[in-house]
Structures are given as C-alpha cells and as structure tokens.
Amino acid sequence: DGGITQSPKYLFRKEGQNVTLSCEQNLNHDAMYWYRQDPGQGLRLIYYSQIVNDFQKGDIAEGYSVSREKKESFPLTVTSAQKNPTAFYLCASRMNPTNLYSNQPQHFGDGTRLSIL
Amino acid sequence: SQELEQSPQSLIVQEGKNLTINCTSSKTLYGLYWYKQKYGEGLIFLMMLQKGGEEKSHEKITAKLDEKKQQSSLHITASQPSHAGIYLCGALNNNDMRFGAGTRLTVKP
Numbered sequence: 001d002g003g004i005t006q007s008p009k010y011l012f013r014k015e016g017q018n019v020t021l022s023c024e025q026n027l028n029h030d031a032m033y034w035y036r037q038d039p040g041q042g043l044r045l046i047y048y049s050q051i052v053n054d055f056q057k058g059d060i061a062e063g064y065s066v067s068r069e070k071k072e073s074f075p076l077t078v079t080s081a082q083k084n085p086t087a088f089y090l091c092a093s094r095m096n097p098t099n100l101y102s103n104q105p106q107h108f109g110d111g112t113r114l115s116i117l
Numbered sequence: 118s119q120e121l122e123q124s125p126q127s128l129i130v131q132e133g134k135n136l137t138i139n140c141t142s143s144k145t146l147y148g149l150y151w152y153k154q155k156y157g158e159g160l161i162f163l164m165m166l167q168k169g170g171e172e173k174s175h176e177k178i179t180a181k182l183d184e185k186k187q188q189s190s191l192h193i194t195a196s197q198p199s200h201a202g203i204y205l206c207g208a209l210n211n212n213d214m215r216f217g218a219g220t221r222l223t224v225k226p
Contacts, residue, residue, distance in 0.1 A: 004159075031212070033213065033214070035216075040221075041218055041219075042123075042205060042216045042217055042218035043207075043216040045213055045215065048212070048213045050212055056212075056213075058213065088157070090159060090160070092160075092214075094214075103148060103165055103167055105150050105165055106160075106162070106207070108152075108159035108160040108161075109159050110158055110159045111157070111158065111159050113157065
C-alpha cells in the first residue's frame with residue numbers, strides 16, 4: 001500500500017547530539033514537509049521541499065536541517081543547536097503543490113516522538 | 118502568512134449530542150482542509166473545501182465554507198466515542214500548508 005513511513009516512532013537525544021528522523025513516501029508526491037507539534041498546540045512548519053535538491057525554511061527552521069536527494073526521502077536532522085527539541089514530529093507529502101487552486105490534500109506519517117535524555 | 122484560529126480549544130460532549138467546531142482565517146481561503154488526529158498519531162484527512170458556500174459530508178460529519186471563504190465549520194451529528202480526537206483545520210499558504218491549533222473533542226459515553 002502507498003503511504004508515508006516515519007522512523008523511529010520514539011527517539012531519545014543526549015545533550016549536544018544530532019539526531020536524524022527518517023521520512024519515506026511511495027506515493028510519488030512532489031512535495032514533502034516537516035512539522036513540529038507541541039502538547040496542546042497545532043502544527044508548526046519546520047522545512048518543506050517542492051522538488052528534489054530544493055527546500056525552503058518554514059516558520060521554525062532554526063536548529064534543524066534537511067536534505068532532499070531523492071523524491072521519496074526527506075530526512076530531518078535535529079541539531080545540538082535546537083535547545084528545546086522535545087516534541088512530536090510529523091512528516092507529510094503532497095502532489096503538485098505549484099497550483100494554488102490544487103485540491104490535493106497533504107498525507108501524513110504516524111510521527112516520531114523525540115525526547116531529551 | 119495565513120493564520121487560522123480554531124474554536125473552541127476543547128469540547129466535552131455527551132454521546133449522541135451534536136457539536137460544531139469553527140475555523141477562521143485572516144485571509145481568503147483557497148483551500149480549507151479538515152483533519153482528525155488521535156493522540157500520538159498522524160493526521161487523517163477528512164474533507165477539503167474550495168468554493169464559497171461549499172458543503173461536504175462524510176458519514177455524520179459535515180463541513181462548510183462560508184461565502185466569503187474566510188470561515189469554515191465542522192459539524193458532527195449524534196456524536197460517538199469514535200469521534201473523539203483532535204480536529205485541525207489547514208489552509209494552503211502559497212506553496213505550503215498552515216494549521217490551526219486544533220480542537221480537542223472528548224465524547225462521554
């Protein structure tokens with residue numbers, strides 16, 4: 001079945017450590033997104049990518065980095081510069097984002113919960 | 118960027134009761150998406166609205182977009198425990214999507 005796979009489901013980070021969250025999709029979607037969700041809050045956009053080898057910062061990109069070397073994959077690295085990384089991270093993908101009137105919804109993975117040790 | 122306000126923040130209803138969740142935008146909506154999230158899981162797409170005055174239904178859930186395309190409502194008829202979760206509205210913002218803070222729904226049996 002087509003879908004988005006995030007791994008791992010739970011991740012623990014030590015102080016000063018970089019960690020990478022995986023996101024893979026087999027939906028042949030062009031665009032991919034990373035969101036952060038804190039308790040009782042909505043989703044905040046970290047980074048997004050519309051095509052391979054290109055990505056843009058969202059509202060809270062500081063302390064995070066991404067790459068888009070393949071259409072199917074959009075890994076997120078939480079660097080040691082991110083001082084408050086504990087959150088639920090959601091990856092999403094979408095087809096044809098260039099048309100403002102496109103009616104394609106985003107599809108989401110099951111999320112990765114990151115905690116500090 | 119687009120800002121979406123949802124109300125109420127949380128809602129507790131008795132099973133069988135009807136309820137409405139609202140989503141208001143600071144800008145004209147070109148696409149309004151409703152999602153449901155269970156705690157610790159991803160978002161499940163419910164419905165998408167594009168045209169002013171549009172209304173869509175799926176089972177006991179109905180979503181509407183007002184004529185001015187700046188407000189949407191999600192209505193659940195005869196709520197059931199399976200409806201419990203967090204409902205989020207999302208809107209296209211140039212090439213990305215922004216979301217409201219969500220409404221947490223609890224349905225008491």
